[in-house]
Amino acid sequence: MSVTVPHNISDLSITFFARGRPYEVQKSHRHFDAVRTLLLGWAAQERTTEDLDSLIALADPREQVRVASDGKLEFIGGQLVYAGQNLHNLWADKILAFRDAGEQYDPIFRALEDLQRNPTPSARDRLPIFVERSKLGFLPDGRIAAFKGVRENFNDVHSNTVNYAVGKTVAMPREACNANPDQTCVAGLHVGAIDYIKEMGYGWGADRRMLLVAFWPRHSVAVPTDYRGGKMRVEQLEVLDEVDRKYVDELLSSSTTIVRGYENSTNTYGASSTTPATTSSTEPFAQAKVGDWIYIENDSVLDDGTYLVMKVNHDTSDEFRLDVKTGPGEDEVDQPDNDAVVKIVDQVPAWFAAKVGDWVVIDSSDHPQLVTEIDERDVHPVDDSRLKVLSFDSEDWVSNSDVTELLTSPPPVWMRVQEEDMITIEGHSFLRDGVYKAIEFDTSEGDGEDDTIVTIEVHDDSFTIKNGVIKSIQREVDEAVAKGTAAAAASAPVVDTSQDYLKAVVGDTVTIKGSAAIPDGDHTVIWIDEGDSMRLKVDYNGGTWVRNERVLALVKTVAPADTRTPYEQAEVGDTVRVEGSSYFTAGEYVVKRLPAPGELTPGYGGAEKYGLKLEGGITLWVEKAAIKAIVRKAGDAAPVVSTEPAWKQAKVGDTIQLNGDRNQTAGEYVVDRVDAANGWDKRLRVVNPRGSVWVRNDNVAAISKAA
Structure with a gap:
């Protein structure tokens, strides 16, 4: 019995129903004409399930890929998933390239299988970026091909100590490779795309050789965010061949899917090791690498301090091996004397490591200060001021050299109070537990629980309180609630107050009983006065304050607005x-x-x-x-994408977004009539406050389909 396929064909789209689901093919689909031709002639001959599978594969290549991978590879909600792991969509492009080239999928599936063994999440995520940039393909066994530039003697360009002879496997311990993609010239075996090799000159000079290498996906360590994804670090690679630079373009054009001729590798899972590059001298200046921080002392030009290494000079005199950053401009670098490099600093300086929201210690103050702003240009350790900090009621830029420590956790709550903060106190000798406003600070006082830093406002009076009675800051509590994170809540402890009058906010409904001024019953909160014996004003008689003890219960709360960005x-x-x-x-x-x-x-x-x-x-x-x-949101159905302009898609009842002109204000309007014959000027009529008006097609910016 012939297989039937219900379908509908128009000039712009095709819809057919097969295997229990509909398929839609737009005019822009690469196989639109092929699907149309197949369906138009479908009834002219006996059709089998194989014909149906071919039709589905044309309309939805993802199904063909899923079958070829024995169900391991799937597309779920637009996300490519292999063996349960989400993959970068660039993998889909590579798979479709295999299909278009008529290749078997085995090499790329082997690569994906091996990728699951890679222990570094960022390496798994960023590997396809390098594969795309390199323009090389896969070996039949699943390894990935790349280029490597070396010296005339086949040694590495950087140290001239690691040999990359053809046929050799070079490896280094994974833990010795830098896996941070935000750092570039750091430890690892470096390979690159042809553009990177050319630009950097590593394989393009008269004394350079160009090598073709291969590595397993599990051995990738990092694809740096710099160089547009054209460089990467691996822990192990095999040197396949030397490439004559005259034939590089030919190699690239012929190997976008599979690089042939290197199928018989003896290094399927081997790990022979070669000693990584090192510098023979043990002096700090000789050991420093790009990205290291070094401490300089008694230099002929530079102030004493910690500097960032920007470049290592291998071909200059022995006196000045390193370039260090001294300012925001690309050319603002200087070369310290080698003997002025005292040590390589283990930790990034506090003034450079700090982020907005961190707490730092300044040597001119006994109190930690909050970082509120950062000037990324200021990288000189002495002359610049990278951080703006807030201490109680003053905010100032501080010199980098004055930042002595970056705290790993916030200081005690009383040291985090800012001017005008509402703070919760408990256990004061004569003030009621509650919420009060901080109005003054005495930073000369100590920072212990029994010392006094903060002065609060109580009605028209003020009181200086001991640090230890301050339990929380309302600003931090609000931030913790908005973020909904345990970490934020932990840094801003919330005092447990069972009194409902303290829990109410504007818009809540409270039950009042026993008030002389307000009838018993439910009333809406319209105003709040923190720290007062009558905290709530309700909507009775145009607004009436109620004593706290008369608030019997919090009946209904308004949902807090999500103020997060x-x-x-x-x-x-x-x-x-x-x-x-x-x-x-x-x-x-x-x-x-x-x-x-x-x-x-x-x-x-x-x-x-x-x-x-x-x-x-x-x-x-x-x-x-x-x-x-x-x-x-994730999981929500994506809208059907159409290549038609919005004015041509709109129907009666749809909402359209208009760009303003002299006849119509910009905004959203509902379509109440469509002139289907008008395809050049004004096709849609919309409803506005004055009635209805026809709008120009080219002013229709977007469409929201009616439910």
Whole structure:
């Protein structure tokens, strides 16, 4: 019996029903014509389930890939999933390239299988970015091909100590490789895309050789965020061949899927080791690498202090091996005397490691101070002031050299109080437990529980209180509630108050009983006076204050507004709208990952500037401020994408977004009539406060379909 396929064909789309579900093929689909031709001739001959599978594969290549992978590879809600693990969408592009080239999927499936053995999440996430940039393919066994530039003697360019002879396997301990993708010229076996090799000159000079190497996905360690994904670090690689630079373009054009001729590797899972590059001298100046912090003392030019190494000079005189950063400009570097380099500093300086919201100790003050602003340009350890800090009621920029310590946890609550804060006190000798306003500070006092720093306002009077009676700060409590995180709540302990009058906020309904001024019953809170014996004003008689003890119960609470920014609300899988980013064009992107604690390094933006990793051609961190809205939560159905302009898609009842002109104010309007014959001027009529008006097609910016 022939298989039937119910279908509908138009000039712009095709819809057919097969295996219990509908398939839609838009005019822009690469196989639109092939699907149309197959369906138009479907009834002309006997059709089998194999024909049906071919039709589905044309309409939805993902199904073909799923079958080829024995069900390990699936597309779930637009996310590529292999053996239960989410993958970068660039893997889908590579798989489709295999299909278009008529290749078997085995090499890429072997690579994906091996990738699951990689212990570094960021390496697993960023590996496809390098694969895409390298323009090379996979070996049949699943390894990934890359280029490597070496010296004329086949030794590495950096130290001239590690040999990369053809046929050799080079390895180093994984723990010795730097896995941080935000750091570039650091420890690891470096390979690159051809663009990177050319730009950096590693394999392109007269005394350089170009090598073709291969590595297993599990051996990838980091793809740096710099160099546009064209460089990476691995722990082990095999040197396959030397490449004549005249034939590099030919190699690239012929190997976008599979690099053939190297199938018989003896290093399927071997791990022969070669000693990593080292410098023979044990002096600090000789051991320092790019990205290290070094302490300089008694230099002929530079002040004593801790400096960031920007470059290692291998071909200059022995006196000045290192370039260090001294200012914000690219050319603001200097070369210290080698003998002035006292040591390589184990930890990043506190003034450089600090982020907004951190607490630091300044040598001119006994009290920790809160970092409120950072100037990324100020990197000189003595002359610059990178941090602006707040101490109680004053805010100032401080010299980098004055920052002595970065606290790993917040200081006691009384040292976190700011001017005008509402603070909760408990256990005072004559003041009632409750919430009061901090109005003055005496920073000359000690910071123990029995010392006195804060003065509070009580009605029209003021009292200096002991530090130990301060239990929480309302500002921190509000922030902890808004974030909903245990960590935030832990840093801002909330006093347990059972009195309902203390829990009520404006908009809540409270039950009042026994008041001389207000009838018994339920009333709405319209005003609050913290710290007073009559905290609540309710809506009776235009507004009446009620004594705290007359508030019997909190009946109904209003849902607190979510005051978090879109960045703070976003979760993995959400679709967000991005505008004003330096790296992403304006549009909608899926959140790939949130940063782990401490993952984003503080320099050059860091965690105070960047916050989400998005999918958009390549996976990058995006600026927090560029996240303008959450368009769709993870798991929500994505809208059907159409190539038709919004004015052409709209139907009666839809809501359209208009750009303003001289006849119509910008905003959202409901369509009440469609002139289907008008495809050049005014197709849609919308309802506005004055009635109805026809709008120009080119002013229709977007459409929201009616339910």
